[in-house]
Amino acid sequence: MSPSVPVLPMPDTSVKSPVTAMDTMIQHEYRDLCGVFIKEKAAKLPLHCPWDCTINLLPNAIPPKCKVYPLSLPETKAMEENIKEIKESDDIFRDAINQYVITYIDDILIYSATYVEHVCHIRNVLTRLLQHQLYVKSEKCEFHKDSITFLGYVISQKRVEMDTSKVRTVMDWPELTTVKELQQFLGFANFYQRFIWNYSNIASPLSSLL
Numbered sequence: 001m002s003p004s005v006p007v008l009p010m011p012d013t014s015v016k017s018p019v020t021a022m023d024t025m026i027q028h029e030y031r032d033l034c035g036v037f038i039k040e041k042a043a044k045l046p047l048h049c050p051w052d053c054t055i056n057l058l059p060n061a062i063p064p065k066c067k068v069y070p071l072s073l074p075e076t077k078a079m080e081e082n083i084k085e086i087k088e089s090d091d092i093f094r095d096a097i098n099q100y101v102i103t104y105i106d107d108i109l110i111y112s113a114t115y116v117e118h119v120c121h122i123r124n125v126l127t128r129l130l131q132h133q134l135y136v137k138s139e140k141c142e143f144h145k146d147s148i149t150f151l152g153y154v155i156s157q158k159r160v161e162m163d164t165s166k167v168r169t170v171m172d173w174p175e176l177t178t179v180k181e182l183q184q185f186l187g188f189a190n191f192y193q194r195f196i197w198n199y200s201n202i203a204s205p206l207s208s209l210l
Contacts, residue, residue: 027143029119033126037138044135082106085134092128101125108136109150118144152191162192182209 026034057063071079085106093101093108100121102109110125112118122143129136142148147156154161170189176182186206193199 026138026141030122030126030143033123033130036126036129036135037141038135039137041133041135092132092134093125096121096124104151107150109148115144162195166192179210182206186210 026037082105093103097103100110100112100117102111108125110118110121112121147154149155149163152163152166154163166188170185170192173185173188176185186203189203193203196202
């Protein structure tokens with residue numbers, strides 16, 4: 001174990017880890033931390049933060065009676081849940097971000113130089129989640145992978161590549177008939193422009209139509 005990796009005290013999970021078929025889904029190195037994979041708790045919101053943000057209004061100002069979001073009610077609820085999760089993950093992994101952890105909304109990416117170090121890093125992350133009563137769905141977790149698909153890229157030890165499913169989407173894109181459809185296509189294609197030599201010249205005829 002690398003001496004630079006902080007090791008947190010292990011919580012008691014003997015009572016709150018009803019593990020059955022889950023045993024076959026989680027590597028043996030993390031079986032004692034299976035409490036973090038409880039589905040019922042993973043579907044709930046995290047605990048309320050011990051502080052709240054306030055905004056001072058101007059004198060005699062009337063506060064709005066609802067949240068001013070250009071979103072539907074389900075979209076607004078989903079956004080609020082994501083914001084809470086982001087705040088929680090940013091706080092509990094603050095010292096590990098860009099050291100061996102990358103978080104993006106509700107995704108957690110853990111990377112390491114060696115196998116032993118990787119096991120230590122994963123245990124550290126799972127322990128922090130348990131200590132803060134944050135839970136994950138085991139079926140959405142992948143462990144000990146040589147390559148992963150993350151934020152539209154396929155990341156491996158040697159290179160970063162395009163996701164073939166995204167490339168197929170561009171190749172199978174239906175014929176463009178409106179300016180809005182053209183904007184959507186270019187926005188999607190621009191995501192991978194760093195992988196396409198002379199992309200600006202290739203896309204120039206389409207861009208000129210905007």
